[in-house]
Amino acid sequence: MPWNDKFECMPVEELNKFQLKKLKETVAWVCERVPFYKQKLKKLGVTADSIKTLADASKLPFTVKNDLRDNYPFGLCAVPLKEVMRVHASSGTTGKPITGPYTIEDLEQWAECMARNLWSAGVRKGDIAQNAYGYGLFTGGLGFHQGANLLGCTVIPTSSGLTERQVMLMKDLGTTVLFSTPSYALTIAEQAEAMKIDFKKLPLRVGVFGAEPWTVAMRKEIEERLGIKAMEAFGLTELGGPGTAFDCEAQDGLHINEDHFLAEVVDPATLEPLPIGEQGELVLTSLQRRAMPMLRYRTKDITKLRREKCSCGRTLIKMNKITGRSDDMLIISGVNVFPSQIESLLLDIEEVEPQYMLIVRKKGYLDQLIVKVEAKKEAYEAGPQKRKDVENKIVKHIKSIMGVTVDVNLLEPKLLTRSEGKAKRVIDERPKN
Numbered sequence: 001m002p003w004n005d006k007f008e009c010m011p012v013e014e015l016n017k018f019q020l021k022k023l024k025e026t027v028a029w030v031c032e033r034v035p036f037y038k039q040k041l042k043k044l045g046v047t048a049d050s051i052k053t054l055a056d057a058s059k060l061p062f063t064v065k066n067d068l069r070d071n072y073p074f075g076l077c078a079v080p081l082k083e084v085m086r087v088h089a090s091s092g093t094t095g096k097p098i099t100g101p102y103t104i105e106d107l108e109q110w111a112e113c114m115a116r117n118l119w120s121a122g123v124r125k126g127d128i129a130q131n132a133y134g135y136g137l138f139t140g141g142l143g144f145h146q147g148a149n150l151l152g153c154t155v156i157p158t159s160s161g162l163t164e165r166q167v168m169l170m171k172d173l174g175t176t177v178l179f180s181t182p183s184y185a186l187t188i189a190e191q192a193e194a195m196k197i198d199f200k201k202l203p204l205r206v207g208v209f210g211a212e213p214w215t216v217a218m219r220k221e222i223e224e225r226l227g228i229k230a231m232e233a234f235g236l237t238e239l240g241g242p243g244t245a246f247d248c249e250a251q252d253g254l255h256i257n258e259d260h261f262l263a264e265v266v267d268p269a270t271l272e273p274l275p276i277g278e279q280g281e282l283v284l285t286s287l288q289r290r291a292m293p294m295l296r297y298r299t300k301d302i303t304k305l306r307r308e309k310c311s312c313g314r315t316l317i318k319m320n321k322i323t324g325r326s327d328d329m330l331i332i333s334g335v336n337v338f339p340s341q342i343e344s345l346l347l348d349i350e351e352v353e354p355q356y357m358l359i360v361r362k363k364g365y366l367d368q369l370i371v372k373v374e375a376k377k378e379a380y381e382a383g384p385q386k387r388k389d390v391e392n393k394i395v396k397h398i399k400s401i402m403g404v405t406v407d408v409n410l411l412e413p414k415l416l417t418r419s420e421g422k423a424k425r426v427i428d429e430r431p432k433n
């Protein structure tokens, strides 16, 4: 039984009716209160009344990250600041951060969405939840914290980092649930191995991971190394943080909290809406947020939607695991390459660790992709010939599946910097023009 079966298992027709009502309210709300949207809607000749069906959402303007930057800090805020109870922020690689303000109702809704996520992962009252997402402006820390509190868990707010202490606390306090990025979960696993602590003997049972792309192969690796069930959370600061979508016991796609978010997938080149089942860019409209509602926010995340009966009983639409962001996509000699594809192929190779880095360079006119990956200790210590063989095996495997030729550099174990939050997997050294 889900946390909120009324909304999580609502017949689709009823759910769509609810969404339509909330969509119209949101359009009216921003049209009245946010000059940015008022002007855009006026230009397009759209009002709340012109939204007659959910498909009419395609008449609404898109919102992109730069709109949030241009209106930094509170230009898109729909309520007076005295009604804003909290502000989170996310910094990009360049320029000003974007802000995420919340009213008290927004905070309550967020906790509800997170409670659904955690409940679905099997977290319950009485669990001891170690929260290794960063606390502070990042939405991961407090987002998970509030959701876990709503369920009645004991929360240990370790935040990210100080990995040795994480492992010690995990053991001493009897942590049963871990929240972190998937890459940090692996860092924790390695630390425990170094401290000769066997995870399988600890009460740790479940992890809820997200905030960065990770493959199914990586999920398996984490499940094996930590001896837990690895569940997922998806969300973004612009839409209020984690809690947008989550997976269920089927571990086959993420249910979107559709009473809070209207999801579309569009062709990233033409911006035309795509039919359900086709892969493209995820676009989200918030349906109940008050402080900073978003109309058709272009997430840049690549996925496809699936409306199907799920064994868990939820009727909420599913999205596939994110394969990457459209701005992460590398074009190597004309072939589109997502770092996640390389990750999953590397994890097919038994002699390597799930620790890698991709470097893109120009070699003359051609793009060169260098895959740096750590060897397992035994493979590395087996000598230069073995290392060469492993490198060749990886080159061949990637070539045969993806059709690209990469250069592989097998590294000594523990050479790459470990992630404490979102892992940085790609360094693009090509000149920017």
Ligand code: DLL
Pocket (backbone or CB within 6 Å): 090, 133, 139, 140, 209, 210, 211, 212, 213, 214, 232, 233, 234, 235, 236, 237, 238, 241, 242, 243, 299, 301, 322, 325
């Ligand atoms: O990462 C919110 C979050 C915190 C989600 C904790 C899950 C757990 P931002 O820092 O604004 O917010 O980054 C949002 O991260 O557009 C995706 O590209 C990526 N992302 C988030 N969750 C996943 C996931 C938080 N489960 C951006 N799989 C999003 C793949 C994810 N990518």
